[in-house]
Amino acid sequence: RKEVEQDPGPFNVPEGATVAFNCTYSNSASQSFFWYRQDCRKEPKLLMSVYSSGNEDGRFTAQLNRASQYISLLIRDSKLSDSATYLCVVRDSSYKLIFGSGTRLLVRP
């Protein structure tokens, strides 16, 4: 089983749409959870950390379900500039980040 699993997409949505991405992780001892964004051939950029109670940052909402080992990201009112690959990232008890393969989002005018 992959350590961090994501639907590769692409999700093709119109501007203004709401879109949700899901992610599952295999290690129940995982401690920290993040969503990173990666544009084509660029570095991963931290979008937001994911906390147990769920958290929101503007148009972005992240949820964590430890029992199901499931993380989600909701993007409301999609913008053209949201087009990117969204990486689900997990950290276990060590220092390293474990990346999913990413979900590609295309927002069309």
Next chain:
Amino acid sequence: EPEVTQTPSHQVTQMGQEVILRCVPISNHLYFYWYRQILGQKVEFLVSFYNNEISEKSEIFDDQFSVERPDGSNFTLKIRSTKLEDSAMYFCASSVGPFDYQPQHFGDGTRLSIL
């Protein structure tokens, strides 16, 4: 906003040669990392470094690889006797600490092409 900087942006090297990839982490950060991403694949952890020693390394980080902090600002990844399969994007990252509220910030990467 402080950034992690990496040089060169693109390195082309003949198979079998040695390469050194350079990184300048954010100045008050204490933890340093190297990751790589083969084209079309996911980002993979290579090594973490703290207090002038390796704190963790992956199976990928074999004897071909080494890291060094030669002075107070640079953090380098050396790959000896490069192979075709070493072609990838190499990202340096740094963080203040190892905890989840101290996220890792990535440089814009070095694209390594082995011919």
